Amino acid sequence: MNEKVKFGAALGGGFAVAAGVWFATHTYHDPKDHLPAPWSEATLTAWFIAAAVAVGVLAYSFELTRRNLQRLAGVTLLLGGLLAALGYSGHQKVQENEPLIDTLTSRIERLQREGNTAEATDLREQVVKLQQNPAFGRTNVFEKLNRHGEYGILCIGAGLLILAGGIDLSVGSLVGLAAVLFGVLVEKGVHPFLALPAVLAVGGTVGLIHGLMVTQVRVQAFLVTLCGMFVYRGLARTISPGSPGMVRAQEVWPDFSAPLMQLRQWLTGIGADERLGFPGVFVLMLVLAAVAAVFLHRSAFGRYWYAIGYNEQAARYAGVTVWRHKVAVFAVCSLLAALAGVIRFLGAGSVTPSSEGQSFELYAITAAVLGGVSLKGGEGTAVGMVLGALVLPVVNTLMNFAKIPSEWEPWLIGLILLFGTVADELIRRSRGGR
Amino acid sequence: MSTPLIEAVGVRKQFPGVLALDGVNCRVNRGEVLAIVGENGAGKSTLMKVLAGVYQPDGGEVRLNGEPVKFPTPQAAMRAGVSLIHQELNLAENLSVLDNLFLGREPTVGGPLRLLDRRGTIAAGRRLLERVGLPPDDLSRTVGELAPGQKQLVEIARALGLDAKLLIMDEPTSSLTQKETDRLYAVIDDLKAGGVSVMYISHRLAEIKRCCDRAVVLRDGKNAGELTKAEITHDNLVRLMVGRDLKSFFPRTRPPVPADTPPLLELSGLTYRNGPPHTVSLAVRPGEVLGMAGLVGAGRTELSEAVFGLRPVTGGSITLEGKPLRIRRPGDAVRAGVLLVPEDRRAHGLVLEQSVGFNLSLPNLGRLSTGLLIRPRDEAKLHAEGIASLRVKTPSARQAVGLLSGGNQQKVVFGKWLARGPKVLILDEPTRGVDVGAKTEIYALIDDLAARGVAVWMITSDMEELLGVSDRVVVMHEGRLAGELARSQLNEEAVMRLATGAS
Structure with missing residues (x-):
């Protein structure tokens, strides 16, 4: 396809999505619930533009190969099915409310006949709320998008690393360590704007150490990061036996309360009134994914990572300094885990x-695997990682709405992953490949 | 004429998109050694696999002793006495030779207890090793510690243990040393005398002449002709294989390089980590092809890897265009224009799963990028030029390079480097596993590069290639330079004498 056509379509798509979100957020909320104080129109506009540009860049960078499209088609179908199920279960909730709606409607009519318009309007708003599909209600969608953002940030890091032939089992522990470390730092009176880069630096350093252990000492990545998994969890518990919290930090250091709130609003979208005004983590993840997409699909770095993932020796014989690239992706993976920790x-x-x-x-x-990243290395796309990270939050929401006991979640996830990988393998084989 | 042992009659085999065999006829008599010859993709391997039950023919039939047979699995073929010996040997490297010989059919005693009959197995194993000329002590050795040639013999012994009447060998000598190859020939002669038939695929024409009674030539999945022992000559084989006369198999258009030309690349007193205790000094002049001969294990590949930065240099110096060159990693060599076409194309030369274009771009990305971004238009141009100038047969630059034939894969490896404008090109076995047609093209390419002033250093074990392409030859023996031969002194005996260490 013509690059220009693709670029136009991608950008147009990005703006269309952003416009859609804009429209939704500005018309779909409770009339009483006007934008809370910190949410100026300018802030929201900045978010929308960031999201739109990110979507455009993601789409533009995507490499239109048959294999990539096939992998995306798989995860999109899966997500489509899950979302349809989610919509259906939400719809059933609305139907359950039908008698209540009927009662309320007749009361509204009575009130209107009596001339009590104010109360009638109030009730009508309640009816409108009841008629909306709760699965796609604003608060729920925003919360799930933020959850998606957290998984997505981790998935981009892990995906890039797996793609370049590595693996990192310490991500979860590092998220814990980073979250605790950030909490401890702000409780001890470190300015939040300083604590964030400090935690990120710790994350990056941890990744560097992983990379150097793997490339220089030649310990298997699985082993290095398995050890890391224990070490970082232990460290997190050592530096803070109790749970660090934001409220305590604000009490002890009232001066830093405002910047802490500011940071929270920018990274997560939670305003000073403790309400989620916008899915900030989601947009941040989109922006990071767009950056990853440019590196992966449009720059020499991505080519080297794919080459290393498929065949490290061939990359080496082509003059690529393999170890530097491997160290870099290990660092990126840990850095993103630390960022996710702070956000948590x-x-x-x-x-x-x-x-x-x-x-x-x-x-x-x-x-990452659901999004089409091959554990053997060398395969995967940035868009795939974003979509793959969406599966778990959607499954989770579906469970809440369909009243499926939460004990089922692990085995459902396991079966979905198994089904996805088996389907992928069968598709690959049917194409006559080896 | 007596009934042939095995016969393929009008065999057809269709793969998605390719008709691999199109009505091929072929028969093997008892005690006959038959060569199957053809370019890569001519259908040789497919024919062998059909006969050995790996593939089922889509048309035609296979006859054993005149009776039509169907081998649904390789095991069925083995029971009927047809054994295939793969190019990549199928031995369990971690087990002993004895265990491998009887893998899956271990003789047992004690009825339902199925205890291993250790003593009987050892006796039977010794008899098998004797037939292939291996010492009985080898029985207890682990297969992993054997040389490639010995592994091949173990595999043959295993087939003999299954009472094989026909052995099918797919390029059995491609990874063997000269000595091992001679040993294999002797074993084949013995088997033949014992009434066993052998079917043999090879790219080495001299070898076919040495040990085969008859040659069947395939071209594009069809019979192209047949040659009796007396008719087997280089010219006849090549003519049938490519369907035309190859006027100049080794094109030479470049002018001779005067002896006083200053060298482009010079190694003096070079040693490298884990290398031999000797130093190596040699020089390659611009516009010349320096051939490097030697037995397998003489340290030729290792030396080239040290120069390319894959092995740390521990002493001596490398000089490029009169200036000292410090190479710590392959990237340094690549930037300096010292480029290596590695011996193992599939493991080192290419990312097989990726496209032709991906591979062509890989070492050139720095030049194709502005800042962070790759310029797609310039990249497409590089792909188009590379494919066109090397005549790579591929549907598009997006085709996975692993799906191309060996010759076209090798052209892509060359293409990676040509786009950079090489100063020194190190070729390690440049035509291994490459069919005859592509070989000529590669020789023409080497000639063209040298004519444009590139210094070519060609490591090869193919004697014809060495004699046909080189302007000058150095021979290595056990890690040191055993001697140098000018073009006028070049002949097979002189090379072999130096390579085997005779003074």
């Missing part, structure tokens, strides 16, 4: 050192 802390307000981020490394790997 800001989003939740307090974290438990012993459990924060537990088994996130497996979620990240699952998301």
Whole structure:
């Protein structure tokens, strides 16, 4: 396809999506619930533009090969099915409310006959709310998008690493360590704007160490990061036996309360009124994915990573300094895990050192594989990672709405992953490949 | 004429998109050694696999002793006495020779207990090793520690243990040393005398002349002709294989390089980590093809890898265009214009799963990028030029390079480097596993590069190639330079004498 046509379509698509979101957020909320104070129109506009540009860049960078499209088609079908199921279960909720709606409607009519318009309007708003499909209600969608953002950030890191032939099992523990470390730092009075880069630097350094252990000492990545998994969890529990929390930090250091709130609003979209005004993590993830897409599909770096993932020796014989690239992707993976940790802390307000981020490394790997990243290395796309990361939050929401017991979640996820990989393998074989 | 042992009559085999065999006829008599010859993709391997039950023919039939047979699996063929010996040997490297010989059919005693009959197995194993000329002590050795030639013999012994009447060998000598190859020939002669038939695929024409009674030539999945032992000559084979006369198999258009030309690349007293205790010094002049001969294990590949930065240099110096060159990693060599076409194309030369274009671009991405971004138009131009100038047969630049034939794969490896404008090109076995047609094209390319002033250093074990292409030859023996031969002194005996260490 003509590059220009593709570029236009991608950009147009990005803006269309952003416009859609804009429209939704500005018309779909409760009339009483006007934009809370920190959400100026300018802030929201900035978010929308960031999201639109990110979507455009993602689409533009995507490499239109048959294999890539096939992989995307798979995860899109899966997501479509899940979303349809979600919509159906939400729809059933609305139907359950039907008698109540009827009662309310007749009351509204009575009130109107009596001339009590104010009360009638109030009730009508309630009816409108009841008639809306709760699965696609604003608060729910925003929360799930933010969850998607967290998984997505981890999945981009893990995906890039797997693609370049590595693996990282320490992601979950590192999320925990970063969250706890950030909490401890702000409780100790470090300015939040300083604590963030400090935590990210720790994450990056951890990744560098992983990379150097793998490339220079030649320990298997699986082993290095398995050890890391224990070490970082232990460190998190050591530096903070209790749970660090935002409220305590704000009490002890009232001066830093405002910047902390500011940081939280920018990274997660939670305003000073503790309400989620916008899916900030989601947009941040989109922007990171767009950056990853440019590196992966439009720059020499991505080519080298694919080559290393498929055949490290061939890359080496082509003059690529393999170890530097491997160290770099290990660092990126850990850096993003640290970022996700900070976001978890800001989003939740307090974290438990012993459990924060537990088994996130497996979620990240699952998301990457569902999105078409091959565990053998050398295959995968940025768009795929974004879509793959969406599967788990959607499954989770579906479980809530369809009243499926949460005990079912692990085995459902396992079966979905198994089904996805088997289907992918069968498609590959049917094409006559080896 | 007596009934042939095995016969293929009008065999057809269709693969998605390719008609691999189109009505091929072929028969093997008892105690006969038959060569199957053809370019890559001519259908040789497919024919062998049909006879050995790996593939089922889509048309025609296979007759054993005149009776039509169907081998649904390779095991069925083996029971009927037809054994295939693969190009990549199928031995369990971690087990002993004895265990491999009887893998899957271990003689047992004790009825339902199925205890291993250790003593009987050892006796039977010794008899088998004796037939292929291996010492009985080898029985307890682990296969992994054997040389490639010995592994091949073990595989033959295993087939003999299954009472094979026909052995099918797919390029059995491609990874063997000269000595091992001679040993294999002797074993084949013995088998033949014992009434066993052998079917033999090879790219080495001299070898076919040495040990085969008859040659069947395939071209594009059809019979192209047949030659009796007396008719087997280089010219006849090549004519049938490519369907035309190859006027100049080794084109030479370049002018001779004067002896006083200053060298482009010079190694003096070079040693490298884990290398031999000797130093190596040699020089390659611009516009010349320096051939490097030697037995397998003489340290030729290792030396080239040290120069290319794959092995750390520990002593001596490398000089390029009179200036000292420090190479710590392949990237340094690539930037300096010292480029290597590696011996193992599939493992080192190419990312097989990726496209032709991906591979052509890989070492040129720096030049194709502005800042972070690759310029798609310039990249497409590079792909088009590379494919056109090397005449790579591929549907498009997006085709996975692993799906191309060996010759076209090798052209892509060359194409990677040509786009960079090489100063020194190190070729390690440049035509291994490449069919005859593509070989000539590669020779023409080498000639053209040298004519344009590239210094070519060609490592090869193919004697014809060495004698036909080189302007000058150096011979290595056990890690040191055993001697140098000018073009006027070049002949097979002189090379072999130096390579085997005779003074």
